[in-house]
Amino acid sequence: MRAAVHADYGLPEEVIAVAAAPLPVLKPKQVLVRMCAAGVNWADQSMTLGEPLLMRLGYGFRRPRAGIRGMEVAGVIEAVGVKVTDWKAGDEVIGWGTGTFAEFVAIDAKRLVAKSEALTFDRAAGLPVAGCTALQAMRDVAKVQPGDQVLVVGASGGIGSFAVQIAKAMGAEVTGVCSTPNIESVRSLGADRVIDYTDRDFTEEDRKYDAILDIADKHSLSERRSALKAKGTIIPNSGEGGRWLGSIGRILKARIISPFVSHRLRPFLSVTKRADVAALVDMAVAGTLTPVVGVTYPLDQAGEAVAEAGSGHARGKVILTA
Numbered sequence: 001m002r003a004a005v006h007a008d009y010g011l012p013e014e015v016i017a018v019a020a021a022p023l024p025v026l027k028p029k030q031v032l033v034r035m036c037a038a039g040v041n042w043a044d045q046s047m048t049l050g051e052p053l054l055m056r057l058g059y060g061f062r063r064p065r066a067g068i069r070g071m072e073v074a075g076v077i078e079a080v081g082v083k084v085t086d087w088k089a090g091d092e093v094i095g096w097g098t099g100t101f102a103e104f105v106a107i108d109a110k111r112l113v114a115k116s117e118a119l120t121f122d123r124a125a126g127l128p129v130a131g132c133t134a135l136q137a138m139r140d141v142a143k144v145q146p147g148d149q150v151l152v153v154g155a156s157g158g159i160g161s162f163a164v165q166i167a168k169a170m171g172a173e174v175t176g177v178c179s180t181p182n183i184e185s186v187r188s189l190g191a192d193r194v195i196d197y198t199d200r201d202f203t204e205e206d207r208k209y210d211a212i213l214d215i216a217d218k219h220s221l222s223e224r225r226s227a228l229k230a231k232g233t234i235i236p237n238s239g240e241g242g243r244w245l246g247s248i249g250r251i252l253k254a255r256i257i258s259p260f261v262s263h264r265l266r267p268f269l270s271v272t273k274r275a276d277v278a279a280l281v282d283m284a285v286a287g288t289l290t291p292v293v294g295v296t297y298p299l300d301q302a303g304e305a306v307a308e309a310g311s312g313h314a315r316g317k318v319i320l321t322a
């Protein structure tokens, strides 16, 4: 099969190349999925660069251990392992695991959800990572209530475009922050207000929020807190930081300060769960969620796709297609 492999850490366009790779060998509880579309995430760029360096303890110090990137897929089941009873060849599925930037990928059967016909493969492929992150941030961390004022900083990107729609579906009044070219896109997702960060600064406005999801904010924590209501929640979700620790320093700072202030400072790590992916599919079927696909790349251009997803300015999801 063809797969986007990288043997060294480095810039995605330089180290990722499409090459022949062996077909994955199925374990008894896995299924072989023929990739139709694969979501590309910020983390794919981090893992390709090998940064933050701390991450290399898990992924290989000098060279990446897993040479095929990719964490999520939408595709068609080609074959099932001997112990798989609930899926069959031909089923259209959404899955998550490793090595999805390839024509075929082996996925644990319990990490699959049926793809509805209401979703195209490219719209379905971004649900497991960005979709679940947005859902868990709004529902579990911010605990958004009807009428809440919610600010999404980074509203036009992968996570933000889901978060705006999910917060609206939960009854919140949503303000999105993005740059000039993306204003209309964020408005079309249902945002009540859009702030162009190249023109206005949300920390200098009088409006206060119950929850702020910060995906790309450049303000200090205290500046961001000034835009929160007294018991408001901030979810620092940005990957900015030094070469060694990345965002960990920023996240630790929020954790340390949190017990001493009235605001809830809640950095979190999303975990893709079957029930949550299924809930997102249900929202898409009901018409309350339309995953935004900003750009698709063929598998041959996986390096460019990874660089785009890591640029910090992707519109909606970046998707690879077979």
Ligand SMILES: NC(=O)c1ccc[n+]([C@@H]2O[C@H](COP(=O)([O-])OP(=O)(O)OC[C@H]3O[C@@H](n4cnc5c(N)ncnc54)[C@H](OP(=O)(O)O)[C@@H]3O)[C@@H](O)[C@H]2O)c1
Binding pocket: 041, 042, 043, 129, 130, 133, 153, 154, 155, 156, 157, 158, 159, 160, 177, 178, 179, 180, 181, 182, 197, 215, 216, 217, 218, 237, 238, 239, 240, 268, 269, 270, 271, 309, 310, 311, 312, 313, 314, 315, 316
């Ligand atoms: N907590 C978790 O479990 C978790 C899971 C996955 C990812 N993440 C983190 O989420 C981040 C990536 O999210 P993503 O994939 O949604 O990113 P993305 O697709 O690259 O979107 C970035 C967004 O930020 C906006 N933006 C860029 N610069 C900005 C600025 N100075 N002020 C305000 N907005 C700005 C962009 O708008 P314009 O394009 O208009 O500039 C765009 O809307 C990474 O930091 C990653 O580490 C966290």
